[in-house]
Amino acid sequence: MIDAKENQIDDANLFLRFIRLKLTLKGLDQLLLWLLDTLTTIDLSSNRFSGSIPPSLGNLNTLRFLNLSRNTLGGHIPSSLGRMSLLESLDLSSNKLDGEIPSGLARLTFLAKLNLSMNNLEGQIPQSTQLSTFGNESYVGNVGLCGFPLTKKCEGSDGKPVFPQD
Template sequence: MEALLQLRVLVLKSNKFDGNMSLPSQSYLSFPKLQVLDISRNAFGGSLPQRYFKNFKAMMGVKANYDDMNFVAHVEMTLTLKGQDQLLKRLLEAFTIIDLSSNRFSGSIPHSIGNLNSLRYLNLSHNNFMGHIPASLGNISVLESLDLSSNKLDGGIPSELTRLTFLEKLDLSMNDLVGQIPQSNQFSTFDNDSYVGNLRLCGVPLTRKCNKEDGQLIGPEEEDEEEEEEEEYGFIDGEMW
């Protein structure tokens, strides 16, 4: 299929396909016009194919405004967008989505995915990804939906993600993320559901407090001590009495 240089839509979801997509290929340029890649709900495994992310030319070159998009083709496909199934009947030039959810992919999320700066929907949920969330995701400036839930990701939430000012849906739940949740730009709009299951995250919108010095989660004993201290001294309008 890599030889199909005009291919714009590849939807293989909800089958029983398996195998490793990161094997070497003889194709010099793979899927240069691909805008829609949906292989969700299969059994693909192994690491993600970085060579694809370097060659998806139609997902590069930012087109921020939907009004500037040209009509490409009539289609009829149902895709999951921002957590909801939606029927699309036409394809616009800058509509782009990668949905690899509910497979068996493992390893780390490659930094090269940040090259796809025209990507609008990215769903890598329900896999076995490990390691940190790549800061390069902050380069995907028109991203509207990011779902990395139900993996094994650790480390902090990169502050670079606050640059995603078009982001409407964020789901980082059911991982092992740590530290303080960023609060700039769109991050101030996300609620507890975006982070549930990360027992070492802290800060708004969660009820778990962060250490003021290093931004890490305050342990139960420290939190009790802090509450006792506030009860003992008390505060009025920020002043101790």
């Protein structure tokens, strides 16, 4: 999966092309014989996973759908996810992720669905035509986030929201 075009057929990787993997999609069992060419979805949601998201996930350049939602993943969103150029859907919602949204996510031009809600993210949402197409629902529950498309403006020099004082 890391590089399906370079790892196609050579003696060392020949066995990888014939891994027998049974996948259940919408109640139908399907046997996948061409794992490197056909596995485009990873859904590890609701598994009580903890720790941080491995930066090596960014090397899976044939992946189109990644769902790690509803776990207890912490730490920062790896900037390497910005290298997943074919990614169409990214759901990291309902975890304990913190820090800023990596600016590299703005390079994901195929991204049609983004859900970063219900984390501890902060700072300004990276300004790009791609990330600005998602509404508030993609970012809700991150009280430290600010900037378009949210209604909370970033006013501080560090890009973090400035809250009104009583």
